[in-house]
Amino acid sequence: MTPTRKRRLIAVGLILLAVGVATTLTVFALQQNMTYLYTPSEILAGKVPADARFRIGGMVKDQSIERGQSLTVAFVVTDGDGDMRVEYEGILPDLFREKQSVIATGSMQGDRFVATEVLAKHDENYIPRDVAEAMAKAHEKHVKEGNEEPEMENGQ
Amino acid sequence: MRRRASIDLNGNCATIFPHPALRATFSRREKETSDLQLPILYSQLKNPAMLPELGQFALILALLVSAVQFVVPILGAHLGNRALMAVARPAANVQFVLVAIAFALLTWAFLDQDFSVVYVAQHSNLALPWYYRFSAVWGGHEGSLLLWILILSMWTIAVSLLSRSLPEDFVVRVLGVLGFVSLGFLSFTVLTSNPFARHIPGLADGNDLNPVLQDFGLIVHPPMLYMGYVGFSVAFAFAIAALLGGKLDNQWVRWSRPWTNVAWAFLTLGIALGSWWAYYELGWGGWWFWDPVENASFMPWLVGSALIHSQAVTEKRGSFRAWTLLLAIFAFSLSLLGTFLVRSGVLTSVHSFASDPERGLYILAFLSVTVGGSLLIYALRAPKLAGGEPFAGMSRETLLLINNLLFTCAAAMVLLGTLYPLIGEVFDLGRISVGPPYFGFMFMLLMAPIALLVPFGPFMKWRQGDVRAAFKALRPALGLALAAALVAWLITDHLPLKGVVGVALAIWVGAGITLYAIARWRNAPPGGRFTPEMLGMICAHFGFAVFIAGVLVTESTSVEKDLRLERGETAVVGAYTFRFDGVAHTEGPNFIADEGTITVLRNDKTVSVLHPQKRQYGKNTQIQTESAIDPGFTRDLYVALGEPLGDAGAWSVRIYHKPFIRWIWLGALFMMLGGFVAAADRRFRVVRESSAAADEPPSPAATARPAGQNS
Numbered sequence: 001m002t003p004t005r006k007r008r009l010i011a012v013g014l015i016l017l018a019v020g021v022a023t024t025l026t027v028f029a030l031q032q033n034m035t036y037l038y039t040p041s042e043i044l045a046g047k048v049p050a051d052a053r054f055r056i057g058g059m060v061k062d063q064s065i066e067r068g069q070s071l072t073v074a075f076v077v078t079d080g081d082g083d084m085r086v087e088y089e090g091i092l093p094d095l096f097r098e099k100q101s102v103i104a105t106g107s108m109q110g111d112r113f114v115a116t117e118v119l120a121k122h123d124e125n126y127i128p129r130d131v132a133e134a135m136a137k138a139h140e141k142h143v144k145e146g147n148e149e150p151e152m153e154n155g156q
Numbered sequence: 157m158r159r160r161a162s163i164d165l166n167g168n169c170a171t172i173f174p175h176p177a178l179r180a181t182f183s184r185r186e187k188e189t190s191d192l193q194l195p196i197l198y199s200q201l202k203n204p205a206m207l208p209e210l211g212q213f214a215l216i217l218a219l220l221v222s223a224v225q226f227v228v229p230i231l232g233a234h235l236g237n238r239a240l241m242a243v244a245r246p247a248a249n250v251q252f253v254l255v256a257i258a259f260a261l262l263t264w265a266f267l268d269q270d271f272s273v274v275y276v277a278q279h280s281n282l283a284l285p286w287y288y289r290f291s292a293v294w295g296g297h298e299g300s301l302l303l304w305i306l307i308l309s310m311w312t313i314a315v316s317l318l319s320r321s322l323p324e325d326f327v328v329r330v331l332g333v334l335g336f337v338s339l340g341f342l343s344f345t346v347l348t349s350n351p352f353a354r355h356i357p358g359l360a361d362g363n364d365l366n367p368v369l370q371d372f373g374l375i376v377h378p379p380m381l382y383m384g385y386v387g388f389s390v391a392f393a394f395a396i397a398a399l400l401g402g403k404l405d406n407q408w409v410r411w412s413r414p415w416t417n418v419a420w421a422f423l424t425l426g427i428a429l430g431s432w433w434a435y436y437e438l439g440w441g442g443w444w445f446w447d448p449v450e451n452a453s454f455m456p457w458l459v460g461s462a463l464i465h466s467q468a469v470t471e472k473r474g475s476f477r478a479w480t481l482l483l484a485i486f487a488f489s490l491s492l493l494g495t496f497l498v499r500s501g502v503l504t505s506v507h508s509f510a511s512d513p514e515r516g517l518y519i520l521a522f523l524s525v526t527v528g529g530s531l532l533i534y535a536l537r538a539p540k541l542a543g544g545e546p547f548a549g550m551s552r553e554t555l556l557l558i559n560n561l562l563f564t565c566a567a568a569m570v571l572l573g574t575l576y577p578l579i580g581e582v583f584d585l586g587r588i589s590v591g592p593p594y595f596g597f598m599f600m601l602l603m604a605p606i607a608l609l610v611p612f613g614p615f616m617k618w619r620q621g622d623v624r625a626a627f628k629a630l631r632p633a634l635g636l637a638l639a640a641a642l643v644a645w646l647i648t649d650h651l652p653l654k655g656v657v658g659v660a661l662a663i664w665v666g667a668g669i670t671l672y673a674i675a676r677w678r679n680a681p682p683g684g685r686f687t688p689e690m691l692g693m694i695c696a697h698f699g700f701a702v703f704i705a706g707v708l709v710t711e712s713t714s715v716e717k718d719l720r721l722e723r724g725e726t727a728v729v730g731a732y733t734f735r736f737d738g739v740a741h742t743e744g745p746n747f748i749a750d751e752g753t754i755t756v757l758r759n760d761k762t763v764s765v766l767h768p769q770k771r772q773y774g775k776n777t778q779i780q781t782e783s784a785i786d787p788g789f790t791r792d793l794y795v796a797l798g799e800p801l802g803d804a805g806a807w808s809v810r811i812y813h814k815p816f817i818r819w820i821w822l823g824a825l826f827m828m829l830g831g832f833v834a835a836a837d838r839r840f841r842v843v844r845e846s847s848a849a850a851d852e853p854p855s856p857a858a859t860a861r862p863a864g865q866n867s
Contacts, residue, residue: 033594037587091798
């Protein structure tokens with residue numbers, strides 16, 4: 001093996017090693033920080049792995065906000081098909097309101113969802129795309145099963 | 157799911173306005189006016205009534221001129237026809253005048269409150285103060301595109317004026333490529349996003365500008381950001397022109413360097429302004445969220461940083477030639493991708509107030525043509541231009557190569573995280589979002605080696621460096637960094653590891669670059685000590701040190717408390733006591749607000765009285781948090797109101813103590829300043845007329861320079 005070849009071989013080897021390490025780290029970091037979005041009916045159907053940290057998306061049900069001690073608050077998120085009680089401690093975003101869309105990040109504790117972060121990124125006519133799609137799915141299913149239309153004011 | 161105005165070219169409007177009352181007005185008027193004749197309607201308009209039409213006409217003319225500016229000069233350069241080549245500069249001038257007219261007319265429509273223009277009616281109303289009417293010009297999709305085009309043609313004019321020293325065929329190719337970019341954006345505007353579309357008759361009042369955007373930040377943030385985004389088009393056009401011509405002259409590279417520096421400096425400023433704006437305006441005190449749109453502006457910045465360094469190598473040493481060209485293509489492609497991400501709304505984001513999926517398709521097509529086309533040209537031509545000088549393993553080139561790899565990897569990492577939800581959707585993996593910790597972790601990982609290696613850069617010589625000498629020169633910096641970390645750890649009694657590392661790294665980088673400045677002062681002959689280019693480098697690297705200190709210390713030591721406070725109740729955060737003195741009603745020019753009073757005390761002395769607000773802008777029922785900040789060099793006190801709790805006058809309140817957060821933007825300002833100062837170096841402007849030196853290796857005199865030039 002000529003010295004040039006040997007040097008090239010070392011260089012290629014180092015590059016492959018670097019790429020390998022980088023890929024591993026990236027995949028690891030991605031998997032650690034990836035959160036999936038589910039709607040209440042998907043959660044009730046048992047689609048969420050136990051102990052998973054995930055996002056719940058849907059509408060804040062009318063008249064469902066309950067304030068507790070200091071900054072604790074609870075509300076019900078609905079997708080028209082299923083309801084899920086969400087508990088949170090902290091300040092809710094400006095755009096958080098009843099009958100408006102919401103995304104909360106957290107995990108299940110028993111039969112309720114404990115949120116560490118609540119987002120309501122929308123204006124009055126806008127539902128986050130993720131939520132809209134998830135809810136459209138719930139709606140479709142509803143229609144297919146021949147149930148009555150869910151009573152939803154989704155503003156679209 | 158269409159939620160924006162959709163307008164056909166006749167100016168009819170099937171608008172879905174966000175505000176229900178306005179929507180009702182629109183539909184009622186449409187009924188009333190449906191059987192009226194057009195001439196009568198025009199007579200109802202404000203005088204002089206045809207101005208917006210003139211604006212649209214100017215845009216269409218500009219579109220045609222841009223097509224000429226693209227095709228004719230490149231054809232001329234290809235055929236060697238001087239007459240065709242001579243079209244480039246006049247075409248660029250005419251295009252600039254036309255675009256400026258269109259922009260001025262749109263601005264006038266806003267200032268004059270011409271609500272017969274749909275775009276004006278959507279983004280402005282009678283109650284809006286004049287300065288926000290002015291900035292509302294780029295508060296929505298159509299206007300921000302027009303701003304994009306205006307800035308592009310400003311850059312084009314600058315290129316055509318400041319390129320007299322370059323060979324004509326090269327310059328006209330650059331102008332031709334800029335014409336192509338302009339063509340793409342003008343046709344996009346004219347075909348899908350006409351800012352001058354009318355609704356006749358005009359409305360009595362317009363819709364509201366998004367309250368988040370009614371702020372000083374909006375006046376300055378988008379123009380600066382666009383100056384940066386669009387500025388990379390010059391480096392891009394330069395690369396394509398060089399590839400088309402099949403020749404890359406070192407002097408041309410030298411000519412292109414200040415352009416990249418200036419674009420990068422503007423982008424730095426734009427991003428910093430955006431971060432500062434988000435910090436005080438969004439009301440939760442963060443300065444960076446790894447939001448898709450932030451990432452979209454950050455990716456070109458990362459690649460631009462790599463490009464600045466790689467251009468230096470190419471110019472000084474003739475190495476990295478193909479790589480520099482590729483980076484120039486990437487930097488601009490990422491700017492385009494950024495525009496695509498923001499405008500198409502493919503990614504849910506806090507910026508998605510300005511999005512529309514249909515328009516995204518056009519930009520995606522344009523993006524594919526531009527990126528695909530330029531990469532094709534690159535693949536065909538780059539081997540011809542590649543090559544360079546050999547350099548040893550331990551040399552400044554190697555360090556800059558590592559810098560480039562890390563910056564490019566960081567950009568790729570951000571790109572992956574940003575697009576991952578899209579990838580997940582395409583492959584039906586579910587609705588995924590990638591959390592900020594991914595970006596934070598990966599970014600720190602990639603930036604740490606850069607911070608460790610930065611001080612070595614200037615001390616290493618080109619071609620063959622001496623690590624031992626460089627290390628010896630840097631020993632005081634290392635000692636100082638370790639000592640400072642120890643002191644910081646002792647006096648703050650429990651500074652987290654992240655903060656200690658931050659102090660050490662910041663001192664290491666800062667002291668390292670200071671040592672270099674001192675060495676340069678001692679060793680170089682008077683008069684030649686600090687060229688602007690070198691000063692710029694020192695300034696930018698010093699900014700990097702300040703930035704590191706700001707980020708790591710803020711991130712590790714901030715105290716954020718969300719509390720329920722009753723009138724007169726106090727909360728202790730850090731060394732400060734915050735007393736909540738209740739909330740009162742107040743009014744602004746176009747909003748009403750609940751204004752809280754919070755008195756901050758330290759050792760029973762009043763430090764500051766803060767007035768955070770909850771605003772409600774007129775008809776728009778959104779509530780907007782206005783935080784109140786007591787800024788300081790070493791700490792910010794940040795207060796924002798949450799919401800009223802119960803009837804007893806209690807409120808939820810956010811109280812933050814953020815040490816050294818200003819250093820983040822201060823560092824960015826130093827970096828920006830560095831970019832501008834370096835670009836001002838006369839060396840870049842004095843380009844020898846002869847093109848005979850083309851493709852020659854740099855002169856021995858340049859390589860033997862003792863401390864070398866900057867990186």
